[in-house]
Amino acid sequence: MGPLNGIRVVDLTTVLMGPYATQVLAQMGADVIKVEAPEGDVIRHVGPERNPGMGALFLNSNRGKRSLCLDLKRPQAREALLAVLREADVLVHNLRPQALARLGLDHASLAGAYPRLLHVGLTGFGQDGPYAGRPAYDDLIQGASGLSAWMATAGDGTPRYVPTALADRMVGLAAVGAICAGLLHRERSGRGQQVEVPMFETMAALVLSDHLGGQTFQPPLPGEGYRRLLSPYRRPYRTRDGHVCALVYTDRHWQCFLDALGLGDLPVHDRRFASFASRTAHIDHVYAFLQERFRERTTAQWLELLERIDVPAMPMHDLAGVLADPHLAATGFFQEIEHPSEGRLRATAPPVRWSDTPAPDVRPAPRQGADGIEVLREAGLAEEAIGALLASDALRLPPGRARPEG
Template sequence: MGPLEGIKVIDLTSVVMGPYATQVLAEFGADVIKIEAPAGDLVRAIGPARHSGMGPMFLNSNRGKRSITLDLKTPEGREVVLELCRSADVLAYNVRPAAMARLGLSFEALAEVNPRLIYAGLYGFGQNGPYAARPAYDDLIQGGATLAHLFRLSGNEEPRYVPTAISDRVVGLTGVAGILAALVARGRTGRGQRVDIPMFETMVQFVLSDHLGGLSYDPPLDGGGYARQLSVNRRPLKTADGYICALVYTDEHWKRFLTALGEEEKLSDPRFADYVGRSVNIDHVYGWMTGVFLTRSTAEWQALFEEIDVPAMPLHDFDSVLRDPHLTAVDFFVRVEHPSEGALRVMRNPVALSDTPVTLPGPAPRQGEHSRDILRGAGLSEAQIDSLFEKQVVRGL
C-alpha cells in the first residue's frame, strides 16, 4: 500500500504543471480520476506516438490515473463533478479561478458538497494582484521570474529560456507539497481548505533564493546575483576528448585538487586560497580550470576526482543517460507493457519510503478509458450512465 492509499483525487488539470503534480500523487498511491474535456488534454498530441492521443509527454505525466471524458460546460457535466467530489479528498485544477467559478465549481460551491475537500489550484498569479486574470505558461513565468535574464548576466548576448518546462515542474511539485500539507491539517481539524499555488510567486521565490543576494538587505549591499552561478565560465569543462561536469567547491576540495595537480603554490594565492577569494575571482578561477581540463581525457579526470573524492560526473546526452551505470543499478528506467502502446520505458519516482513503498503506478490512460467505471463508482445507475453517453455529456471507449 502506498502512503496515499485511500485518497481520491479529482484531477481537472491539463498540459504539464497540474498533471505532473497529480501523477506524483498517483505514484504515492492515490486514486486519481482525470477529467478531460471532449477535445482531450492538449499534450496527448505532443511528440512521436504509436497511436493518436498517446504522445510521450502525456504518457510521462499521467501514469496511474483513470480517465473520464466529460463536458463540464453542461449542467449535467457539472453535476457529475459534484457527485464525484462528494467522496473525494482532493480536487486539483489549473485553469484560472474565474473560469472555475463560471463553471459553478468554485471552492465555496464544492465546500458545500464536501467540507472535507482539499481544493487545490495551480495557476499563473495570486488573486490579490493586478495580474490575477492573466493567462500564464512556462515561458512567460521563466521570463517574469528572471530566469531568462540570468542567461544574459552569465554571458549570453540575449536572454533565453531554460530548455525544459522548469516552471511547470517546480510549481507542480510545490503543489504536491501544498496538497499534502492540507491533508495533514485536515487530519487535525476535519476540515478541507482552499490551496492556491501561483506560478509567478512560486518561481520568483525559487530563483531569488539564490540570486536576491545583497538586495536581501535594506539598503541593498549589491545589485543581486550569485557570482559563481553567473560566471561566464561556469559550464561543463571541455577535456581532451569530451566534457566532464566537476565542482571543486570547498577549501578541502581545492587543497586535494591542487595537490593532485602539483599546483600547491596556488593554495597561497588569494584568488584560490579560500572560498571568499575564489568567489570574488570566480571568472579567473573558472577560466584557469578551462585551460587545465584540456590536458587530460574525460576518463582520466573522472578517475582523478574519484581518487581525491571531489564531485564529478560525465556529461550525459539523452542516449547515454539511459545507460548510466548508477541508474541501471537502481532500476530507475523500467520497461513496461502498456495495454495499447506496447513496450514503454518509464521512470520510477525517486522517493523511497521504508514502510509504504512507492511502486510503479498503472499506465497512462486512453481518453475516456474508465468513464463508465468511474460513474458506476460514483453511484450512478446504468440508465443514468447511458443517458449521459447519449447526450454526449460523457464519452468513452
C-alpha cells in the first residue's frame, strides 16, 4: 500500500514542519513511528479538542503514524530507541545539533552501527553559517526570506505574514523530496547519508525564484520582483454580490474576454492592452480596469461567462465553501474516519495518486505513546525489558492505558 510501503521512518520532530513532512511520507505508505518526549509534542494542545492533547492541528499533521513515548534523557530509553533504529530506513529530527549529540543520536555517533540509515535534520539554518544555532519558526522565516516585505509591497505597505504556516509546510515538502532522493541513492549505493534541510535557505530560494528580478544579472539590471505578483490590485475581484477569482492572462484570454464585453477593439486604442509584455509593464492599470469591469455583474454571471469563453476562474471560497466544493466531494477528498479516543473525524485524503501503488487508508493521528509496546516488541525487546522501561517511566503509555501483565 503506497509507493513507500516497507520503508520505516523514525520521527523525532515536533510542531509543524517535521510532522507535516512525515505525515506526507505516511500517506505514501511509509511506517512512521513518532517518538515523543513525556511532555508530548506541543502542537497537541493547539486548536479545538475533545480530549486533552488531541487538538485539531495535531490531528491534521500526524495522520498515518504510530506513537512511541520515551524519556530519552534516561539511558535505557535511548537503548530502546537504538533497537528501533536497527530496522529503520530514515531518522528525521528537528533537534539542534548540540542536543542531538548529547543524546548520542547525531550522524557521527550512528553512522558506524547504522550504515544504511538516512539521517535527516530539519534545521532553521544551514549549519555552516553564523545563524546555525538560532531557533527558527515559521513567522521568523517568512520575514527573513523577504516574504513579509513583499506582502507589504503588494498590499497597503504594512508587512504581514501569510495566514498559513507556509514556511513550515513548504520546507516540509522539500524534506519529503530530499528523503525520497536519499532513499533512491541508498538503493543504488547501499549507503545511507546525512541530509540537511534548512528552513531559511529553502524559503529564500522559493521567494527569490519569483522576485530576484534584476539582481539575477551581474552587474544588476534595474527592477526587482515579479511585477504582476506585486500589484496591489492583484486580488479576488469584487462582483455585484461577492467575489470571484479570475486570471485573464494570455492574448487569447484577453481577446475572448474583451469580445464578450463588447470591447474587442480596446487593444487597438490602448496599447497597454496590446500584448502580454505591455500588459505586464502596466499591470496596475490593467488590474484596475478588471476591477471596474467585475463590479458590473454577479459572481454567478461571471463564473458562467468565464467558463463559456474558457478564461480561468474559480469561486472565492471560505472554509464552508471549501468543505462544500462539488469537485472535492466528487474526488473523495474529504473522508470520515473513526478515532479510538476522539470519535468521528473529518480528514483530507492524500491528494497524490499512484496507479500501481495506491495510498493506504487514512490512519488517525495517534494518542501519545499508544503504540509503544507494539513498536518495542517489533524491535525485539523482551517483555521483561519492556516492563522495566514502564516501571522506570522511561516508556510512557496513554493515560488510562493498562500495562501488560508479566
